[in-house]
Amino acid sequence: MAVTGPAAGLATAFARIGQLASLRPVHEAFGWLHLHEQQIMAWQQELVMVAAPPFGEGPRAEWLCGKFRELELDDVGLDGIGNAVGVYRGEESGGACVLLSAHIDTVFPADTPIEPQLNGTRLTAPGACDNGAGVAALLAVAAALGHAGIRPACDLVFVGNVGEEGEGNLRGMRHFYQHAPLRDRVAAHVVLDGAGHEVAVTHALGSRRYLVTIAGPGGHSWTDAGRANPVVVLSRAIAGLGDLNLSTKPRTTLNVGTIEGGTSVNAIPEQVTARFDARSTDAEQLIRLEVEIHRAVEDAVIEANEGVKREHALRFSIEMIGDRPAGALAEHSIIFENLRAVDRHLGIRSETRIASTDANIPLSLGVPALSLGAGGDGGGIHTRNEWYDARGRELGLRRILLLLLACCS
Ligand SMILES: [Zn+2]
Structure with a gap:
């Protein structure tokens, strides 16, 4: 045979x-x-x-x-x-x-x-x-x-x-x-x-890296108190992402590697950035994570901007700074x-x-x-x-x- x-x-x-x-x-x-x-x-x-x-x-x-x-x-x-x-x-x-x-x-x-x-x-x-x-x-x-x-x-x-x-x-x-x-x-x-x-x-092993930026008017910690604080808003987004249930099979990970922003202890920051590193052996999981990152940041910014004057509203951007496809x-x-x-x-x-x-x-x-x-x-x-x-x-x-x-x- x-x-x-x-x-x-x-x-x-x-x-x-x-x-x-x-x-x-x-x-x-x-x-x-x-x-x-x-x-x-x-x-x-x-x-x-x-x-x-x-x-x-x-x-x-x-x-x-x-x-x-x-x-x-x-x-x-x-x-x-x-x-x-x-x-x-x-x-x-x-x-x-x-x-x-x-x-x-x-x-x-x-x-x-x-x-x-x-x-x-x-x-x-x-x-x-x-x-x-x-x-x-x-x-x-x-x-x-x-x-x-x-x-x-x-x-x-x-x-x-x-x-x-x-x-x-x-x-x-x-x-x-x-x-x-x-x-x-x-x-x-x-x-x-x-x-x-x-x-x-x-x-x-596929990976995608993102630079997330949230920016606003900033201001004085006392006289401008109440304005949306980009550090607080980004922190909310990150906390939400930390609670995500990531796939274990295929193994998928998400890391926040850096947070930078602000100029002084008595100033509302004008800008904050964070760098994310998402990894998976499966391309679809990476796409899913990208959607989650967008959603978390966008939701946090929209919530912070509710009822806020346009000139005081926060803006955000998400830039892909690395992309290694899985296979x-x-x-x-x-x-x-x-x-x-x-x-x-x-x-x-x-x-x-x-x-x-x-x-x-x-x-x-x-x-x-x-x-x-x-x-x-x-x-x-x-x-x-x-x-x-x-x-x-x-x-x-x-x-x-x-x-x-x-x-x-
Ligand atoms: Zn090498």
Whole structure:
């Protein structure tokens, strides 16, 4: 009897990986990775020295384009928002493609001192791991494929993208999926972020952030007493939101992170602002929360303005200051089955996670995507003592290379 369904998918994927891994060029690519850890670390050290603060990634993107050209990728260049892009041609060039991306931006301001320290296998520098490891892996994979002369079935597109961290709000990936000429050709997308080889982010944690402002005429605490106080009105709205019953499955959270406003203890404030952070694995819950925030603020302001002269009325605004869409990789998508088969082949016990990464964008659009570590180990992420240790990197890179080729075939 023929086996169909998920088990058959995994069996097919496992057979595919076994066959791929037995090919001589794949062995040669693995051999290159084994012998060139020093080269990979040299690239990593070089790239962390090119500062890439939020909205200032240009020099690092140029540096990466230079490396892509040295590795003889095709169509190398910056796209409209500053992502570095290069294509490794497959046999059927111009059709479906597989994307490998790593964000190039860091959280560190432009004036952060960068003095990388390399001790044995360990590199200490701001951004050494997040995402020095991911960007170095892009280069390592491209170099290993090229050295081995591998012609994958489809084009592999390498992207060093801007705008992953914080206020960057995934703008690099968002731009790619809105404007890149090959955006409709992406059959699978592998994101590399940080170190490790045992975790796969397959669920995109969605988040929306809002800046809420309530403003009015303000006034003197004694002579103008009775006028609506924006701090009091916003507090009422926040108290109401605090009483909301949020969904636990899918897990949904709402945080008020900051409140600012007022000028003096004896003045009715002219303005108050608060920042909200809503998160959920489910896009609908985020929309629901947005409606609740609007309702709570609007109701509180309308109530405060009842019977109040127009020139003394309060006004409010709600501005979205961050939007990371939610999404999830289907259990039986080919990329997921390929990853399970690759991990089984390499003896890796992997686990899946929910996180907010560049993969949020393709996942929210229904493009099969996941985010992996680039091998090795790391810590002190987002601090100036951030470190990366290359021990075990080779296994992580083999995992990425096999997965890419499997998704292509
Ligand atoms: Zn990162």
